Amino acid sequence: MIRLHRVGFAYPDSPAPILHDVNLTIPEGELCLVIGATGSGKSTLLQIVNGLAPHFTGGHLDGTVTVGGLDTRSHPPRDLAGTVGVVGQNPAAGFVTDRVDDELAYSMEQLGIADSVMRKRVEEVIDLLALGPLRRRALSELSAGEQQRVAIGSALTAHPRVLVLDEPTSALDPTGAEEVLAAILRLVDDLGVTVLLAEHRLERVIQYADSIARVTDDGRVLHGAPVEVLADSPIAPPIIELGRLAGWSPLPRSIRDARRQATGLRQQVREQLQLAPSVAPTHAAGTSGRTALKAQRLRVRYGQVTAVADVDLSLCAGELTAVMGRNGSGKSSLLWALQGTGVRSGGTVHLVGEAGSTGYLDPAELSGPDAIRQIALVPQNPSDLLYLDSVLAECRESDTTTGAAPGTTRATLDRLSPGLSSSSHPRDLSEGQRLALVLAIQLAATPRVLLLDEPTRGLDYAAKRRLGEVLAEHTAAGAAVLLSSHDVEFVANIADRVLVLADGEIITDGPVGEVLTASPSFAPQVAKILRPLPVLVVDTVRAALGAAP
16 A cells, blocks of 8 residues: 655755665555654655655655555645545644534545535544534634544545554543544554554554554664564663563563563562662652742633633642643643733732742743743744744854853753754754754743643653653752643653643642552553552663662
């Protein structure tokens, strides 16, 4: 169904090709998972398959790409529209209508499908992706996760033979991600749809993959069975890392298989935890207990919809807090209301004065450089904060605006995303690279309170590790960090405290270990495999085994 023969691709003015000598064959009815480091070329590979590269992106394409028998060199995307359905990294950027049901029908209208057939397909997709409550909503009113489900639905209504998905679960809560992946799997199993899916959160998808294509740092693609590709891959989910550590063979891809192999490991870790409980860190040792921000009876309403309902919240200096919950539960609305520029329908928010000060500041009353030094927010779409024509210009402007020493922003960026060219235009960066740039800009001001909305979208495991290290240093310096995330593995590794939001209300507030292990939805892979042990991450297991006699 999809065949790439000796394919290479270079963007205009690029010093080197991003893909080189790629040979890849994906048969009909297969789900192929595309993995690789942030910025390695995964999105480019997907754009080559759907014809967007080079027809829309520009650049030079070598070799041959055929999809469903059509050569993409001589058949532009409009010729492939009935064969290939596409959902990009930023679904909202692809919307062309204002309402959910109109967006679901749009692709079929362009293909000239009969009205009676369109209505039937819309209803089928609404049922498949549980979009019923959203069908008459404005797209602009939806959360990022809800928009992602609508974008997938819009691609499915055209009944494509090939479905190309770029991080389809990145904005979805764990339950929503499982539902969407189950729907995609039904298309593969029951209808023979071929799926090419790029994803960084491999823990969510590897059990469903028929094959894996790993884009290497030199632009080549290694393609094979999942266990073979992951056996020595530097990019691997916790379940694979745990299997390697324990010496399991074959490596498990599902929690069920891993638990069957984990009996001996579970006993080893249990014994070591009894001997040395300190190998299971609490994360909270650096918390000062001093309040940095306090919200009382905070309320956010959009018309008749209550997004945040009388929330009381305190953030402590030196503490990293994660807020989790279903899509549409109010997480983003909470962050924007705290930051001061978002809707606030009631209640109060105060930045508490630094040690020795009794002053109180409302973030909504701050402006300019003083505001970002007090409280900064990195939104879900980091491109909203980028407006200059190069990485270098953005970094220099950040240093000037915040009063930081020259090179401060660039140094932080190099830690988060090494190797970015100073001359690159921000729009040419991957989603993860743009996020790193915006985070570096915000951190240059060393804000006392840092708010992050889904900060791991587009980041591979190594990039998340670097992000965690930078945030740990920021909290150790006395800042408070609040991040909204569906990435349970990231939260398990870096958070001190977790809040769970439902229908705009905080229903859970406690230490990361207690909250995550108590929830089937939010428990990380290691916790599920080693349950009932209080272990969240592979590093804890590694420490336990290293300390064993």
